[in-house]
């Protein structure tokens with residue numbers, strides 16, 4: 001009788017716009033794994049705080065509200081979902097207001113403690129394995145992951161990619177897009193608790209001159225190599 005392969009845990013980290021979400025979703029779909037977007041969890045909590053009058057610039061107020069909403073992530077890579085107290089947060093979490101506030105909210109230790117516990121529970125319960133993407137997955141959330149990947153890309157490439165997703169005047173303002181993502185990288189890398197950082201044992205993939213399909217293929221091969229080596 002054949003035994004089912006042991007679940008595989010894949011951690012994908014990197015700065016904003018390096019392709020973590022697109023790559024992770026596609027890799028999970030190809031390999032039959034679950035998928036968790038941890039940035040969406042921090043964004044959903046930020047959205048809930050903004051909608052409930054929490055002063056997101058006051059770490060004490062953020063800490064006090066950190067445990068209040070129920071944040072639930074659906075982990076099907078073909079249709080990931082995110083809700084806060086039952087409300088669909090998938091649209092509102094992509095607004096400029098949430099993007100501008102999420103680094104401050106996610107820097108608060110009580111927020112990280114709560115969201116990290118959620119992430120670990122989801123990863124442990126994933127049947128067959130999971131691809132988890134974020135900033136501190138390989139270093140803090142899942143330090144025993146079977147494979148850790150750290151995606152990078154030049155600021156110019158990342159700004160051009162992000163610009164392609166925006167509409168109207170925002171889409172053409174490459175310099176402003178570049179400045180905003182570098183500002184978020186600086187905040188995420190310099191916070192005290194669990195900053196954005198490459199794990200020592202992560203494989204770094206520079207995606208600047210790679211197509212999305214090439215990056216996906218590269219990560220699928222890395223996962224398959226790990227599975228075969230077990």
Ligand SMILES: Nc1ncnc2c1ncn2[C@@H]1O[C@H](COP(=O)(O)OP(=O)(O)OP(=O)(O)O)[C@@H](O)[C@H]1O
Nearest residue numbers: 015016017018019020021022023161207210211212
């Ligand atoms: N290698 C690539 N070549 C060209 N475009 C890409 C590549 N990888 C991703 N993209 C595009 O860049 C944009 C940003 O990608 P994605 O959202 O996956 O990045 P991310 O690292 O998850 O960003 P964030 O951390 O801000 O959520 C998307 O429009 C995506 O289609």
Ligand SMILES: Nc1ccn([C@H]2C[C@H](O)[C@@H](COP(=O)(O)O)O2)c(=O)n1
Nearest residue numbers: 038039040042102106134135136188
């Ligand atoms: N593991 C994580 C994931 C995300 N964050 C914070 C920092 C990001 O700026 C923000 C939004 O993430 P994105 O949707 O752009 O991937 O959430 C974090 O601190 N740790």
